Amino acid sequence: MGNKKDFGLYACGIALFLIILPLGNVLGFVSGNTISLWGRYFCFAIVALGVDLIWGYTGILSMCQAFFFCLGGYSIAMHIVLKGATASGANGIPMPDFMAWNQVETLPFFWVPFQSFGLSLALGLLIPAAFALVFGYFIFRSRIRGVYMAIITQALALAMWLIFLRNETMLGGTNGLTDFKTLLGLSLSTPGVKLGLYVVSLLTLGIAFWFSRKLVDSKFGKVLQAIRDSESRTSYTAYRVMHYKLAIFIVAALLAAVAGMLYVPQTGIITPGRMDVRASVEMVMWVAIGGRGKLKGAILGSLIVNFLYSICTSLFPDSWLFILGFLFVTTVLYFDKGLLGMLETVVAKLGSKRKPSPQPAGHEVMQS
Amino acid sequence: ACGGSGSGSNQESKKETVKVGILHSLSGTMAISEVSLKDVVQMAIDEINAKGGVLGKQIEPVIVDPASDWDLFAEKSKELLLDKKVSAVFGCWTSVSRKSVLPVFEENNGLLFYPVQYEGEECSTSVIYTGATPNQQLIPAAEYMMSEEGGGYKKFYLLGTDYVFPRTANKILKAFLLSKGVPKENIVEEYTPFHHQDYQTIVSKVKQFAAGGKACVLSTINGDSNVPFYKEFANQGLSAATCPIMAFSVAEDELRATDTEFLVGHLAAWNYFQSKESPENKKFVEDFRAFCKKNNLPGGDKRVTDDPICWAYTGVYLWAKAAEKAGSFEVSKVRPALYGLEFASPDGLVKMDMKNHHLAKPVMIGEIKPDGQFDIIWQSTGLVNPEPWSKLTSPDKDCDHVGHGGTYTVASK
Amino acid sequence: MNCIQKVWLVILLSIGIGGGAFAQQADSISIQVAAVLSPPNDTARSQALRYLAAQKDPATFPLLAAINDKKLYMLDGKPVTTGEAENSGGKEVFTVFYLYPQNKEAADKLPADRLQKVEISRSERLILNVVLPYLNLTSHDPQKRIMAYGQLVSAQDTGKIAILAKALRQEADAGALTAGKEVLFQLKLDEAFSEPEAKAYIDSLDQNWGENVGLILKKYAEEGNVVSARAYAAEKVKSLESLQGRIEKAQNLFSGISLGSILILIALGLAIVYGLAGIINMAHGEFLMIGAYTTYCMQSLVIDTLGVNSDLYFWVSIPASFIVAGAFGLVLERLVIRHLYARPLESLLATWGVSLIMVQAARSIFGDLTAVKAPAFLAGGWQLMPHLVLPYNRLFIIGLTAVVVSLTYLMLYRSRLGIRIRAVTQNRTMSACLGVETRRVDAITFFLGSGLAGLAGCAMTLIGNVVPDMGQTYIVDSFLVVVTGGVGKIAGAIVSGLGIGFLTKVLESFYEAVYGKVLILALIVVFLQFKPRGLFPDKGRIAED
Amino acid sequence: MNAPILKVSSLTSAYGQSTILWGTSLEVKKGTVTTVMGRNGVGKTTLLKTIMGIVPPKDGTIEYNGEAVTKLPVFKKSRMGIAYVPQGREIIPKLTVYENLKLGLEAVSDRKAKIPEDEIYTLFPILKDFRNRLGGNLSGGQQQQLAIARALTGRPSLLLLDEPTEGIQPSISQEIGQILRTLARERGISVLLVEQKIDFASPVTDYYYFMSRGAVVSEGSAEEMSLEELQNHISL
Amino acid sequence: MLLTVKNLSVSFGGVHALNLSRFNLLDRELRVIIGPNGAGKSTYLDILCGKTKADTGEVHFDGHSVLGKSEVRIADMGIGRKFQKPSIFPSLTVYDNMLLAFKMNKGIFASLFFKPNQEMDDRIHEVALKVGLQKSLGKVAGELSHGQKQWLEIAIVVLQDPKLMLIDEPAAGMSDEETEKTGELLLQLARQHAIIVIEHDMKFVEQIAQDLVTVLVRGKLLMEGTFDEVRNDQRVIDSYLGRANVQLENF
Numbered sequence A: 001m002g003n004k005k006d007f008g009l010y011a012c013g014i015a016l017f018l019i020i021l022p023l024g025n026v027l028g029f030v031s032g033n034t035i036s037l038w039g040r041y042f043c044f045a046i047v048a049l050g051v052d053l054i055w056g057y058t059g060i061l062s063m064c065q066a067f068f069f070c071l072g073g074y075s076i077a078m079h080i081v082l083k084g085a086t087a088s089g090a091n092g093i094p095m096p097d098f099m100a101w102n103q104v105e106t107l108p109f110f111w112v113p114f115q116s117f118g119l120s121l122a123l124g125l126l127i128p129a130a131f132a133l134v135f136g137y138f139i140f141r142s143r144i145r146g147v148y149m150a151i152i153t154q155a156l157a158l159a160m161w162l163i164f165l166r167n168e169t170m171l172g173g174t175n176g177l178t179d180f181k182t183l184l185g186l187s188l189s190t191p192g193v194k195l196g197l198y199v200v201s202l203l204t205l206g207i208a209f210w211f212s213r214k215l216v217d218s219k220f221g222k223v224l225q226a227i228r229d230s231e232s233r234t235s236y237t238a239y240r241v242m243h244y245k246l247a248i249f250i251v252a253a254l255l256a257a258v259a260g261m262l263y264v265p266q267t268g269i270i271t272p273g274r275m276d277v278r279a280s281v282e283m284v285m286w287v288a289i290g291g292r293g294k295l296k297g298a299i300l301g302s303l304i305v306n307f308l309y310s311i312c313t314s315l316f317p318d319s320w321l322f323i324l325g326f327l328f329v330t331t332v333l334y335f336d337k338g339l340l341g342m343l344e345t346v347v348a349k350l351g352s353k354r355k356p357s358p359q360p361a362g363h364e365v366m367q368s
Numbered sequence B: 001a002c003g004g005s006g007s008g009s010n011q012e013s014k015k016e017t018v019k020v021g022i023l024h025s026l027s028g029t030m031a032i033s034e035v036s037l038k039d040v041v042q043m044a045i046d047e048i049n050a051k052g053g054v055l056g057k058q059i060e061p062v063i064v065d066p067a068s069d070w071d072l073f074a075e076k077s078k079e080l081l082l083d084k085k086v087s088a089v090f091g092c093w094t095s096v097s098r099k100s101v102l103p104v105f106e107e108n109n110g111l112l113f114y115p116v117q118y119e120g121e122e123c124s125t126s127v128i129y130t131g132a133t134p135n136q137q138l139i140p141a142a143e144y145m146m147s148e149e150g151g152g153y154k155k156f157y158l159l160g161t162d163y164v165f166p167r168t169a170n171k172i173l174k175a176f177l178l179s180k181g182v183p184k185e186n187i188v189e190e191y192t193p194f195h196h197q198d199y200q201t202i203v204s205k206v207k208q209f210a211a212g213g214k215a216c217v218l219s220t221i222n223g224d225s226n227v228p229f230y231k232e233f234a235n236q237g238l239s240a241a242t243c244p245i246m247a248f249s250v251a252e253d254e255l256r257a258t259d260t261e262f263l264v265g266h267l268a269a270w271n272y273f274q275s276k277e278s279p280e281n282k283k284f285v286e287d288f289r290a291f292c293k294k295n296n297l298p299g300g301d302k303r304v305t306d307d308p309i310c311w312a313y314t315g316v317y318l319w320a321k322a323a324e325k326a327g328s329f330e331v332s333k334v335r336p337a338l339y340g341l342e343f344a345s346p347d348g349l350v351k352m353d354m355k356n357h358h359l360a361k362p363v364m365i366g367e368i369k370p371d372g373q374f375d376i377i378w379q380s381t382g383l384v385n386p387e388p389w390s391k392l393t394s395p396d397k398d399c400d401h402v403g404h405g406g407t408y409t410v411a412s413k
Numbered sequence C: 001m002n003c004i005q006k007v008w009l010v011i012l013l014s015i016g017i018g019g020g021a022f023a024q025q026a027d028s029i030s031i032q033v034a035a036v037l038s039p040p041n042d043t044a045r046s047q048a049l050r051y052l053a054a055q056k057d058p059a060t061f062p063l064l065a066a067i068n069d070k071k072l073y074m075l076d077g078k079p080v081t082t083g084e085a086e087n088s089g090g091k092e093v094f095t096v097f098y099l100y101p102q103n104k105e106a107a108d109k110l111p112a113d114r115l116q117k118v119e120i121s122r123s124e125r126l127i128l129n130v131v132l133p134y135l136n137l138t139s140h141d142p143q144k145r146i147m148a149y150g151q152l153v154s155a156q157d158t159g160k161i162a163i164l165a166k167a168l169r170q171e172a173d174a175g176a177l178t179a180g181k182e183v184l185f186q187l188k189l190d191e192a193f194s195e196p197e198a199k200a201y202i203d204s205l206d207q208n209w210g211e212n213v214g215l216i217l218k219k220y221a222e223e224g225n226v227v228s229a230r231a232y233a234a235e236k237v238k239s240l241e242s243l244q245g246r247i248e249k250a251q252n253l254f255s256g257i258s259l260g261s262i263l264i265l266i267a268l269g270l271a272i273v274y275g276l277a278g279i280i281n282m283a284h285g286e287f288l289m290i291g292a293y294t295t296y297c298m299q300s301l302v303i304d305t306l307g308v309n310s311d312l313y314f315w316v317s318i319p320a321s322f323i324v325a326g327a328f329g330l331v332l333e334r335l336v337i338r339h340l341y342a343r344p345l346e347s348l349l350a351t352w353g354v355s356l357i358m359v360q361a362a363r364s365i366f367g368d369l370t371a372v373k374a375p376a377f378l379a380g381g382w383q384l385m386p387h388l389v390l391p392y393n394r395l396f397i398i399g400l401t402a403v404v405v406s407l408t409y410l411m412l413y414r415s416r417l418g419i420r421i422r423a424v425t426q427n428r429t430m431s432a433c434l435g436v437e438t439r440r441v442d443a444i445t446f447f448l449g450s451g452l453a454g455l456a457g458c459a460m461t462l463i464g465n466v467v468p469d470m471g472q473t474y475i476v477d478s479f480l481v482v483v484t485g486g487v488g489k490i491a492g493a494i495v496s497g498l499g500i501g502f503l504t505k506v507l508e509s510f511y512e513a514v515y516g517k518v519l520i521l522a523l524i525v526v527f528l529q530f531k532p533r534g535l536f537p538d539k540g541r542i543a544e545d
Numbered sequence D: 001m002n003a004p005i006l007k008v009s010s011l012t013s014a015y016g017q018s019t020i021l022w023g024t025s026l027e028v029k030k031g032t033v034t035t036v037m038g039r040n041g042v043g044k045t046t047l048l049k050t051i052m053g054i055v056p057p058k059d060g061t062i063e064y065n066g067e068a069v070t071k072l073p074v075f076k077k078s079r080m081g082i083a084y085v086p087q088g089r090e091i092i093p094k095l096t097v098y099e100n101l102k103l104g105l106e107a108v109s110d111r112k113a114k115i116p117e118d119e120i121y122t123l124f125p126i127l128k129d130f131r132n133r134l135g136g137n138l139s140g141g142q143q144q145q146l147a148i149a150r151a152l153t154g155r156p157s158l159l160l161l162d163e164p165t166e167g168i169q170p171s172i173s174q175e176i177g178q179i180l181r182t183l184a185r186e187r188g189i190s191v192l193l194v195e196q197k198i199d200f201a202s203p204v205t206d207y208y209y210f211m212s213r214g215a216v217v218s219e220g221s222a223e224e225m226s227l228e229e230l231q232n233h234i235s236l
Numbered sequence E: 001m002l003l004t005v006k007n008l009s010v011s012f013g014g015v016h017a018l019n020l021s022r023f024n025l026l027d028r029e030l031r032v033i034i035g036p037n038g039a040g041k042s043t044y045l046d047i048l049c050g051k052t053k054a055d056t057g058e059v060h061f062d063g064h065s066v067l068g069k070s071e072v073r074i075a076d077m078g079i080g081r082k083f084q085k086p087s088i089f090p091s092l093t094v095y096d097n098m099l100l101a102f103k104m105n106k107g108i109f110a111s112l113f114f115k116p117n118q119e120m121d122d123r124i125h126e127v128a129l130k131v132g133l134q135k136s137l138g139k140v141a142g143e144l145s146h147g148q149k150q151w152l153e154i155a156i157v158v159l160q161d162p163k164l165m166l167i168d169e170p171a172a173g174m175s176d177e178e179t180e181k182t183g184e185l186l187l188q189l190a191r192q193h194a195i196i197v198i199e200h201d202m203k204f205v206e207q208i209a210q211d212l213v214t215v216l217v218r219g220k221l222l223m224e225g226t227f228d229e230v231r232n233d234q235r236v237i238d239s240y241l242g243r244a245n246v247q248l249e250n251f
């Protein structure tokens, strides 16, 4: 790995996102909306890191990351909504408006802990982690893998989505939760808070990246790749595959949950639409487009795809699907290592005058 | 296929423009209904521009696609208000999408013209509701079904898509039916998710329910679930004769290319039907066809108008008239100028309420004909005033932006 | 001779007397009819209408109904009304019905300009309010007649039984006859005052087995006039209910099979492309959509362009949707998939992109809504027994599925082509080394898989929408079917398709649709716990990674 | 003089960037067994793959029966009569033994051709008993037998064998040796054998090539080679 | 006794693949199993390492029952396996393949905080040299030739340092010289480990069979004896070695 090249990439990223954009915002030539948008893309990038860890490195195609994302998101959203609640329940605890409309008399028990910010934060991490632990335990214990894994997680996401859609679950149904006012006493609509959330998201992304980097560079990361290559060989070499899978599943769920928590106050709404089957598939797409099995690729992919999604739905409202579709197809056909791979190829080509690259690119031709 | 057709007729491009946003899903589940609204808003803008624009400025539409994704609705509305700095936004169909953009509009002092019938219980400063409130659609329809003329139905199956509008609508309907002495066991409520396709089980439940006779369905099914629902209804041998469906979200546009054979005789309640006979309406329908044909929109001159299309169109004119009246595009000036504003819509003269951001308009009930049009079988006498807070479920609340700044609690007697 | 026939005879005899009464008035009625059609003076029409309304002669009902519907016309001096409009040679023509003295359909269909409209004022129409409940008794539409019979129950008119009976004598439609008889028996039962009489009517109601019989008898069991017959009614109610329960079970079973066969039909193509070729084709649903749009295009082509108004289009659509969707699949394979056989995961991405493009393309070309007319031969259902109707379209889908599954099975497991397909998908290079032209086999495989999806799309037009993103609706479900069946296992797909379809329906009848679905998903998760490789897993060494 | 059925001239081939064969040349004469020997990783398998067309040659030519077949797609070569028994067997795992054999018929242009069952089952009786078992479930040696049988089903005129006796029990491996001799001497089928075991190679071979690092370093006919010489060549 | 097996049987869809009445192995014994193709040799090793579940029988290793345990548990107990068809980590480098195999604490946290040390590195290089992969340490394992993969897999098992090594056809695809080298390596390993080797190459078997040779035929134990006993047994010659034992004559 060319460390110099990496350094350049990091430097560009930091300069652009940590200095130019925030400064531009403070000086007024970058709108608050742009800041919020990028803040949200960073959240997506955090999820993408998780997806890359579990799919790119471990080879487990999990199609329920969006669900974990929403678990995190909902817990913060519930807290914010409770803080902004005007109606009041029979037991005197404030109650979100939508419950009042639905003739709910008292705040449901599972809403109660979300009055406290600390508890919300804790639950926002604990619930997804517990979910991943229990669900993962059963899946991995019975050695479900490959497509079976993909479909079973998709089934989970689908079932959860259906449940969240229901009004009876007291989570706002299809509408989800919206109308957020304050977080920790700070008004979410002020530019300062928006910028703050942006910076927090960026820093969290940085930390998540650093953490993931450490993870995959450690022997733990190699075991993950070994599992991807040959699960049985990994077992025969005395690694408890299930523990590793479970651990990385939980890590990925936590990353998704953290991202969800940061996403919600910046977006102002969370609905079950964020966790439907499409949402999870799209998360996998980001990683694949950016370059599977490379952490930078995951970040790059999620930022670029979401950025394109935003601008295309505005610039080409009638044809953005064509554009995005063609992007996907061509990336896959011509840049088989994702955008990052493409970038590296270009860089390598430019630098090849100095030293020829000995990297073999072939793959197993015969395989049974 | 039709990008930029709105500005196509903008001859003097140098002229100053005023931007408005169009926020309708052009893809995803709701595109089926919302694309036509985008089209008609563009048509209204073209018409106004051709007549010289508003306050001497040409209107420049900014079209975005929120893709039936509620988060994206919020994001796009932010973009329209903050980055594009539009003076007004015409958009949304489902109440979910409206609720998701509501905080954005309120926070950033935007103005949203919302053209679809909805469940009420809302009274936002930032929204002009040109669609019907429950008392302008739901209640008259239920009343009609119970009347001798309407068939004297005694059992009601409330079937809807699972989201705010149907939930709230059914809450109100239930309250109304109970107040009219319909026993509890004669009312059934059921919901299906968006995009639900398989109605076998539900229809057989309806069939059992209807076995006693004198039963009807009040449907708030939205979007593309309707066709399979009606198809299954006919398949299992139910018909308008044995158990009619009164729909609140099925209009001509949804029936446009549908095989209407199995829909004939079922009912819908709206404030406008394309079949309304009046010269203004005739012109409106023809204009819309011509517009779609000219711009090569799918369907071309086979396109039809319907209630939301009519009110989306009306919304643009209301905004333009109010801006002229206020002499400004500023939201704080346009908003009060809207109060009491009258407009000769394709549906006849309609009038903005003096204080609650809604529109007074006629109510009609139509029977589906084989050609996908409606036979108007009942019509209210005169305009019905909007009641955003239903008297049945929220007797203590009312909406007044002049005297109370929005929703307020009525002093109880 | 059973009870129902006895009662029927009695009633018909009694009608003979009533009928005679009508006959005496026939002359004066035709005079009044003439007065309505061409009134000598301003008040004459009102008077005539008032007279006719008072007489309540069923023979005049068609005429009066036409007046009420504002659809009374004159054709060569005879009163007529119009039925359905129809397009013939670019011109709109109507079915025409003569109204009086006889109610019958005219031989020719005529354009509107051949008819003269008879304008009748609103106030004149309001005179007919008293006979309103009866007017539809003679409608051409059996549905309207059924409605009319139903409305008679609550009509406050002593003469209604006679009128009803007279109308029923002409009733030709079986469903309407049942509905009408039910009303008749109900009214008679209400009038009955002796126990044997009441019981006879209860029997008649029971045997006639109309829609509302349960309710009627239940009510009678509680508050019937003849107290001693109440218990008898209650008994009948009980046996009816248990019968109803069984019918419901049968209906559920059928629904399950029918949903299952739809899932199988979709999953079959998926199983071939995914299970055999290893390509995760996210655009599979879009081939379904192509099949549906092909059917739509065929309909437009055959009916609108060629002007052949028959079910022909549907028969053409079946092969056409297979071929068109297959051809698109072929193009996709040539352009995209071919480069991805060594990288199946990437195929997921590329086909996702393709699916976006295809959905948007459909939207741009067709707009958001189109629908296919159900062919006439599939309208209605097979009445297995009263109250148990199996819709023809569902039966057709079940049949189609059975045929397609068998053919696919034979092709895959009993032919050289099948061996080639399976060999290539398992080991492309080695197959080539053995002389298999892999490119062609790949193309054929994709053609078949996509074509099957197209066929499913054609079938789907019978029950659902034709919208650009229709493919997404069933795709997750059919993935579930493929996976629970065991990837690449046709038998697995069949069993799991039927299983999932059936369970869905059973659970839906206990819970709301959504919870039924959630339960199904939960069951699948649990199922995979025990069978992590599906229903029919590969056994032994080949199962290893 | 016996014309070569296969003539490979200065063949170069590579996996992506890394070149494995550096201008290899060799000949197989009709009705002879030609053996290629060499240590692990010198490129023997790559040579066969390149001849077959699985790995596209970067340079050099391949002639078969006097025709240039360098650029021909794999399946065409197979249909011209070149059969390949790869290292690692490459049985189609989810086809039955019989179906695997049937697949061998793909190389025969006569569509009505049948599997020469008698012949094959006398050579490998186990395949008859296991006709309906899935190929992937066979034991390693059984799979190797199947792979050879499958190649013979296609009635080839040139057999490319990559370590055919790997994992096969001694008695059968002897028989395979005899079969190869019979095929070459009596039926005129030519064989290009890649083998590392001298015991197996020496009784059947007519001509040797020795490879090292992707190139032929020496060659010679069987008569000229003593056992010691052979061993010396290989350990080069 | 390190390993004792009683009445072990397994069948696949009605076919008895293995029906082993008894099998005992001492600590540090090198046992060769031979037998015709399909005799059940690989299946036997599959059961020992937990890959295949036995239908009935008893297997005790180092005092613990093996049957019913998962692959990891068995690996933990000290059984290492080399398969007939090479099984390695194709996308990792040869070095990483070896590093992962290295005997150490293999728990999650141990892996997370693992720091490579010189000792390990030396040992890996030492083994690499033995298996002739010293030049390929940086290569991605998937790109090795068939024979090299075999070597790598042997290296993996060696570094795992198990009490019992199960080695399935190590000489397949190797030249005579390399086969001999393998034999030497196995003999050397046998000083510290118990080893079960399956092989068809009789020259190789002769080289390494210092102790007993077990012959399996159609899943059953045919005989157990020294190499000479086995090679001269008529049943073995009939069912396995063939009429003229060319391999041995040439030797």
Ligand SMILES: Nc1ncnc2c1ncn2[C@@H]1O[C@H](COP(=O)(O)OP(=O)(O)OP(=O)(O)O)[C@@H](O)[C@H]1O
Pocket: A360, A362, A363, A364, A365, D015, D018, D020, D038, D039, D040, D041, D042, D043, D044, D045, D046, D047, D087, E142, E143, E144, E145, E146, E147, E148, E173
């Ligand atoms: N798919 C591949 N990608 C890159 N390099 C490869 C690939 N396959 C083989 N190689 C390399 O090519 C060289 C030759 O491999 P090949 O398989 O031809 O050797 P071989 O002579 O058949 O060896 P063996 O006797 O072990 O089978 C080896 O160094 C190997 O590492």
Ligand SMILES: Nc1ncnc2c1ncn2[C@@H]1O[C@H](COP(=O)(O)OP(=O)(O)OP(=O)(O)O)[C@@H](O)[C@H]1O
Pocket: C539, C540, C541, D133, D137, D138, D139, D140, D141, D142, D167, E012, E013, E015, E016, E017, E035, E036, E037, E038, E039, E040, E041, E042, E043, E044, E084
């Ligand atoms: N899943 C299965 N289904 C059917 N038969 C099987 C299955 N697995 C193994 N067998 C059979 O069991 C027998 C034992 O196989 P095994 O692989 O143990 O043989 P082996 O002694 O290792 O042979 P070789 O020397 O050829 O490697 C073989 O006849 C094989 O065909």
Ligand SMILES: NC(N)=O
Pocket: B093, B094, B095, B096, B116, B117, B118, B119, B165, B222, B249
């Ligand atoms: N307001 C509606 N129809 O959602």
Ligand SMILES: [Mg+2]
Pocket: D044, D045, D046, D087, D162, E145, E146, E147
């Ligand atoms: Mg080789």
Ligand SMILES: [Mg+2]
Pocket: D139, D140, D141, E041, E042, E043, E084, E168
């Ligand atoms: Mg074996």
